[in-house]
Amino acid sequence: ATLATLLRPLLDQELSIVFYDLTTIRAEGSTEMSEELRRFGLSKEGDIARQVMLGVVQTADGLPIHHEVFAGNTGETTTLIP
Numbered sequence: 001a002t003l004a005t006l007l008r009p010l011l012d013q014e015l016s017i018v019f020y021d022l023t024t025i026r027a028e029g030s031t032e033m034s035e036e037l038r039r040f041g042l043s044k045e046g047d048i049a050r051q052v053m054l055g056v057v058q059t060a061d062g063l064p065i066h067h068e069v070f071a072g073n074t075g076e077t078t079t080l081i082p
Contacts, residue, residue, distance in 0.1 A: 013059045024051045039072035055079050
């Protein structure tokens with residue numbers, strides 16, 4: 001009950017404004033596995049790299065409320081399609 005009381009203000013956030021951030025996470029190594037998300041794509045630095053993409057939705061106060069991992073060759077605009 002105490003933990004729930006402490007968490008309640010964090011979960012009771014105003015959600016009329018949320019922010020979405022998408023970043024790439026570079027992955028090194030040559031091992032390839034079937035169905036993996038590491039794919040060659042254009043990194044934020046502008047070069048082609050094996051990577052995954054991480055999308056995070058957060059409240060106006062910066063509290064993350066949702067995340068999703070995408071294949072590294074996913075176009076940014078397609079991550080907004082539900």
